[in-house]
Amino acid sequence: MTGLEKKNTVCSELDYLGLLFEIHTRLSSSIDLEELTANLKSTIQDKFGLAVAIYLQESEKDLVLFASSIAPQLEKKYKVTDSSLLAAQVVHKKQAVYIENALSSPVFPEEVSNEVGVCSALGLPLIDDKKVLGTIVFFQPHFQRTFSSNEVRLYEALAGDLAKALSNALLFEKVKSLAYKDPLTGLKNFQAFQDTLNNLITSESGFSIVIIDLDDVNDFNIFLGYQGTNDLLIRLALVIKSFEEGKVSVFSFGGGVFVLLLLGESINSVKTYLASFQRQTEALSVELRLNKAISFTFASVKYPGDGKTGQELQTNLFKELDKAKRAxxxxxxxxxxxxxxxxxxxxxxxxxxxxxxxxxxxxxxxxxxxxxxxxxxxxxxxxxxxxxxxxxxxxxxxxxxxPTAIKKKTVNLHELLDTACFVAVSKNPVHKIDVKKEYKAQNPMIFADPAQVLQVLKNLYCNALEAMPQGGIITISTFELPKGLQIEITDNGVGIPPDSLHKIFEPFYTSKEQGAGLGLALVQQIVQAHGWDIEAESYPGRGSKFVITIPR
Incomplete structure (x- = not known):
């Protein structure tokens, strides 16, 4: 027995009008697209005993199954590619199409039709203001029951009401989408972040939030201009966007502030993302030939350790960012x-x-x-x-x-390391010194002032020798970096006290009985003048390591 027969066998046209008026009221009261289509599916099922499918025109070529009561597993996944199928015919003809036997003229692909058991179907175009929005298809699962002309006319009226409601809902979706996007970069904005954050907290899943704040945005405005700065922010947004995947969502808060939301990620994963971002922005600086380096301040919090609510997490995130900026x-x-x-x-x-x-x-x-x-x-x-x-x-x-002028030329770093080591050891005869060389850089050629580089290396060697009055091991290593070289000079001497390590490059600071404290200050000056970087690590009683990074 059909759904109409369930309604006292035969439903009068007046009854239909009453039902359509009820559906019209429901359609008019909803502006949310998901809610609108869900209500329509259940109402038609309950009131008419029919199944229904709604297809929406996503683009000129793409007709997508948006909602279906007989094949819900295909919702938002199935695209109509076969022009012989019912939905495609309705859109093409812009008029009603009735299929009495779906087995001979399929509504869905064959494998789906067999699964859902559709017998006959009525497809109607959804047209508002002469624009085809999609189609609605009513399914009749019984061979002995067909659609009467009155029913077709009434369903056409329903399709007209649905088209107007869909037009409003689609407009609302567009406005909502714009409200959730940063207008400059196209990334999801602060409002979208807050909603996503609250949903995650409700699901009680662990996650991390990383905030990335572009330093000195106003400086870029001065030497790039506002349009140039906007172009830079768009390029940075593309870098951030490249991280977006299943477990990573990205957002823009505007003004050069970006946020990564990482589901279940460890602190090591966070560091990996930040390191990758740093490398890509450095490459972008070179590509755009910027006179000012692109630098950022980073901060992160983790749920639930750093806050149980969205407000707590956001407050602590900005506190951590402020602390990092102050430091x-x-x-x-x-x-x-x-x-x-x-x-x-x-x-x-x-x-x-x-x-x-x-x-x-x-x-x-x-x-x-x-x-x-x-x-x-x-x-x-x-x-x-x-x-x-x-x-x-x-x-x-x-x-x-x-400081003297830098006279750069192409030189072999390994040869400079060997020469400086020989000179330093010769002038500082210390017993039982073992020099280990671990040269792993395959291309040791650098563009530098050889005399000044020798001065740097000799000073570092002499420091290492003086730190081992009873003898020891000096290890000299070189490594290839993705975009440069790295030198490590390590000793196993007395080491530097932790409270003194940050002072060692200051002029006149020394812990030696004899010494003016100028050697490492001079080393740092030469290194920085070359555009390189030097760092020191030390462990009292175990030795020290100086690391020089040479970009290419």
């Missing part, structure tokens, strides 16, 4: 303070160093004559050694306060 600013200010201190030292001491350098050279010359003529004694030897030490101090002072 970054403090480091920048400290670097500036050191630069200013060095400049002041240069102004005060440059004249002094020049004044003592020349007479020291003369005195040294006379002592050399005395040595060759045989008029020498132990006291004079001591005086000569002290003169050499003062001469070195003055020379380093001059180099530090008035």
């Amino acid at each position: 970054k600013k403090a480091a920048k200010d400290e670097k500036q303070r050191r630069a200013e201190k060095l400049a002041l030292v240069g102004q005060l001491a440059s004249g002094f160093a020049n004044e003592i350098y020349n007479p020291l050279t003369v005195l040294k010359g006379y002592f050399q004559l005395m040595r060759h003529q045989g008029h020498w004694s132990n006291y004079q030897e001591t005086i000569y050694q002290e003169l050499e030490r003062i001469e070195k101090l003055a020379r380093d002072f001059i180099l530090l306060t008035k």
